[in-house]
Amino acid sequence: MPDTAQSALDRAIAAVPVERFHGADGHAVRPCTPASVTHRHLQMLDVQPGANVLDIGIGSGLSAALLAEIAGPQGHVTAVDIEPHLAARAADLYSEHGHKVTVVVSDGLLGHPSQAPYDHILVGTTPPAIPDAWLQQLKPGGTLLCGVRIGLLPGAFAIARVTVDAHHQPHTVEIHHGGYTPMIAAYPLAPVTRAVHPQRPEQSLTAVGEHEQCLADALLASLIETPHIEAAPAAGPEYFHLKNWLVATAPSDLLEATLDQGNGTGIGSLAPDGTAHAAVATDEHFIADRPDSPALARLHALVHRWQQAGAPRTHQLRARLLREGDAWNARVSATT
Template sequence: MTSTRTMITGTDAVADAARTVPYEIYLGPDGDAVEPVIARATTWRHLRTLDLGPNMRVLEIGTGSGYSAALIGHIVRPGGHVLTIDPDPVLSTRAARLFATHGHRAVAATGSGLAGHADLAPYDRIYVPATPPAIPGAWIDQLAPGGVLVTGCTISDLPGTYAVAHITKVPTDDLHVTVHATRCPPMGPPLLPAHVTAVTARDYPGYYLATTSHDTTTATELLALLRAGEASAWPGTPGEYLDLKHWLLARNPAGLFTAFTQFGEGIGIGGKAPVAYGLAVRPEGPPEAAMITPAHFVAQPGTSPTEARFLDLISEWRSEGPRTTHELDAVVVPHGGSYQVRLND
């Protein structure tokens, strides 16, 4: 297997750890390969946002191959402590064996991780390379004052709205959050609240459209409309897609939806066309929809008021900078015994 060390750049603690801990060890030369869910460059980026240092106590939820825990162990040095938890006993046992064999400073345990690990709390850092349906209150409770939690999160009740949250527990127990335009795999199927309507295509159940409207008929019509449309290149670059998507979620314009069709994952606006009745205007005309994906722009019918409104929104986003995801205002909202991350316009 070709070494990956030549791909590592930088002189910070994460780069030093990546040069010291061979990625190949955890990829699977022991005959028990683990397919990486998150690219190693993304793991390095996540660890940099943790701002790790010597002597820190760190909890990781989701061991996977064990690679990220080994990196963290190198950074916190002998004065620190790293505990990594995974629900799969095969993975946690394998990681523990590799840690011991190669002298990497981390401890692996088996468990869901959703309750954290109170026995060793508080933690200076908690790292979760996955997206829970909501952020468990236990993770916040087990953070030390000034501690940092980096976790996958959903930033809307609509499906497919994944991001990564950097949450700092300031000494007054307030929470400061910044959202980043990357994503982690979900821990389980999304939990849609009652006010979200999601419809799927009968012939392709993986295709869906979700909206906060309760009008299932219109949602079904919009999904069919988008599938029948022709795609053109959207007025942007693939790298801008997530930033624009997150800005739209923060703005929450009327008719906002998320969808997945043959054109890929998308976000857009849609609904019934307005029809004039004397002095009143009611949304009772044929359906209209406009959507972007990382590579496509789809509008049905073309040159509709909905398409024009969507293009105006894109222009407004551009006039603001355009604003990137980490520049958007974000809040941590209590939700029962857990927390949600939401964006504000």
């Protein structure tokens, strides 16, 4: 980011108190994106004074207020949200504190063509797929930053930074660790198979592919009944890069599980004798059906491959957008 743009962002952060939008306790709007995340994403967006910007998903209202400060008196910021109460709350705050933001109640999947073309579009939510309308409403060379799904698993979320060419096609695509809450829209998770423990519904498992329900049920049971637990080598933030790398490698038996030990991503399948073997990595543990589980051995091998490759971060994965009708799906692969 050029020094002038960084200075503009710094001045905006100083001029717009977080508490104004998040409340003194940070719970004014839920879910609420942490201010540090909003600041980081605005840095990635690299807005210049005088820019025309579209902010989809108003949330607390903080991001559009910051954008208005950066864009300045010669710029223009339009904020769109489908929820009337969020839009009204933000509009009142903008009016009270002199933030130059036009608030629109509308379906953000459509963008807002009447103010296009935009230099930048910031989307503080995750759509089912990136609507082509967003790319069409950008100026050539314009930038989109939004939440995306990078795979079929429920937790396969990330952040995409996309620039468009003169024909409004993706020119550069970067995928970064992080994520926004899902947009109010139906999520096409199929083909996946989901199991929920009948006595403990807070524990569940989702397997990629259209499997027999009994497979998902057996895999979940194998991780709950007498699990083997050991320390994971990729703890804390490292885990999320490992998780995205696993999504990128796309093993055929990839799964995601919510267990007492936390949320994890791993693999699982039935042995020829019908025994279910599963293993998942969380940000603290490896959890498997037993110490000598074939699934655990495979998961160890996958983690070793990731480490041998230099433990690539999410932004180092090969990223691309794949068109499907009038929308684009974000995908990553382990080949850099």
